[in-house]
Amino acid sequence: MSVSKPPQPHSHFAPGSSSHLALPASSSNSSLSPPSAAAPPSMPAPPSPVKISMQEHFAINVCPGPILPIPQISDFFPRFHDFPCSPPAPREKQPLRDKEKDGVKDGGEVDKERERDKDENGGDERDLMDSDDETYLGTLEFSLLFDQENNCLHCTILRAKGLKAMDSNGLADPYVKLHLLPGASKANKLRTKTLKNTLNPVWNETLVYHGITAADMTTKTLRLCVCDMDRLGRNEFIGEVRVALKKLKEGESKKYNMGLERIAQNKEGNNQTMEQGAPVVEEERGRILVSLCYITEKSSLAVGIIRCAHLAAMDSNGYSDPFVKIVLQPDMGKKSKYKTSVKKKTLNPEFNEEFLYEVPHDQLAKKTLEISVWDYDLGMSNDFIGGVELGINAKGQQLRHWFECLKYKGKKVEYWHTLTQQGAPSSD
Incomplete structure (x- = not known):
């Protein structure tokens, strides 16, 4: 089919007449005819091919059809919970008179529905599903x-x-x-x-x-x-x-x-900053578990360093590298000083180490046992964490521990002692 359109003839019509264009017939000698030469209304015109220009061809049916909804990304993935897609409509508040009239009937139906939901969903699961997802954490x-x-x-x-x-x-x-x-x-x-x-x-x-x-x-x-x-x-x-x-x-x-x-983390952070800014309590330096036993056969005092707990952090990583020093005063030379091994990166070290002091039993009343906990630093001076003194001049728990050691020979006596900063050695 040709897509060319015959040229439009010059207008020879009167000003009052309408310029109507008739489609050509199937014959080869197609020409424009005036309205008066058209076929009578009783005889239908034979079908003829329509010749239109390319511009008119592209101008036909340009109006879009109905706009289809764009598919959502959630349509391609399964839902974890069977929640309705749209929020439920708000309940309409009934007048007080309607509630009084239908109170018995509606109340009974509501109770039956609640019991039915509990039986089907296993008790209180319905309440958990209806609640906010953030409120139920397990x-x-x-x-x-x-x-x-x-x-x-x-x-x-x-x-x-x-x-x-x-x-x-x-x-x-x-x-x-x-x-x-x-x-x-x-x-x-x-x-x-x-x-x-x-x-x-x-x-x-x-x-x-x-x-x-x-x-x-x-x-x-x-x-x-x-x-x-x-x-x-x-x-x-x-x-x-x-x-x-x-x-x-x-x-x-x-x-x-x-x-x-779920508790807000900001509140915890504020509490921690307040605790860090507060003066350090003696108990926060840490505690140490010490055992004492006087062995009569060897005429020796056995000092056991078992463990420490809740030590103060001395390093930038929030931990310490602790070890324990013990000294029996008055100074007896090298035989009166001992050190435990160093435990890396811990605030609750376990040592389980024992040391012997050869000393007569009658001289223990004049002795004082100094126990100090240190943080080991490579290439620098060690940091003092806390210490405790056991002897006849001590008070409270320290005096009781020393007294029981002297009283019960051959019996191992264990006590927890609080580390303090009092009586800190001047040097390592």
């Missing part, structure tokens, strides 16, 4: 036991249930951190192992705080944080619970099953 199950005889607090982390998904696969890599408040964060920090790809982890792991006294149980609070381990980035906080230790009875194992809560 539950943590653990048990606590205070051993006053050994000054230990045993924390058994059992399991967690229904944790919030933190990774892109809908799971998490959870672990639990423990802190004793108030106090330095790293000095009393304990941590469980990390379990991979689970929202219902089972640890069954027992963590022990050493050097906990009955006085600490009345003032301390145990904080348990559940976090998500992330190798490529920063570990994420899931939730936490806090337990006041004053409610825990001595020798009684108490089991807890508590829901995790």
Whole structure:
């Protein structure tokens, strides 16, 4: 079909007449005819091919059709929760008279629907699904036991249930951190192992705080944080619970099953800055567990350095490299000075080392045992952390420990002592 259009003839019509263009016939001698020469209305005109220009061809059917909705990216991915796509319409408040009329009927139907939902969804699951996703973080199950005889607090982390998904696969890599408040964060920090790809982890792991006294149980609070381990980035906080230790009875194992809560990190940061700016309390320097035993057969005093707990951090990384020095005064030369090994990057070192002093029993009343804890620094002077003195001139717990050692020969007596800055040696 030709797409060319015959040229338009010059207008020979009168001004009052209409210029109507008739389509050509199928014959080869196609020409324009005036309106008067058209076929009569009774006889239909035979079909003829339409010849139009290229411009008119592209101008036909340019009006777009109905606008289709653009597909959303959420249409191509499954939803984690069966929430409605659009928020439910707000409930219309009925007048008081309507409520009074339909109160019995509507109330009974509502109660039946609630019972039916609880039976189908398993109790309170419907309430959890209706609540905000941020409010339900999971539950943590653990048990606590205070051993006053050994000054230990045993924390058994059992399991967690229904944790919030933190990774892109809908799971998490959870672990639990423990802190004793108030106090330095790293000095009393304990941590469980990390379990991979689970929202219902089972640890069954027992963590022990050493050097906990009955006085600490009345003032301390145990904080348990559940976090998500992330190798490529920063570990994420899931939730936490806090337990006041004053409610825990001595020798009684108490089991807890508590829901995790999200507490603003800014408040914790403000509390920590206030504690750091406050004057240092003597107990925050740390504690040391010492054993004394006078061996009659060897005429020697056995001094055991067992462990330290909650030491003050002396390095920039928040830890210390502690070791212990012991000196029996008055000075007896080289035989009166001993040092333990250095424990790297820890605030709760365990030494389990014992030293012997050959001294007659009748001279112990005139002796004083100086114990000091230091932070080892390579190429620099060591930093003094804290110390304690045991002897006849001491007071309180230190005097009681020394007196029992002299009284009960051959018996190993262990005591926890608080490190202080008083009587710090002038040099290492």
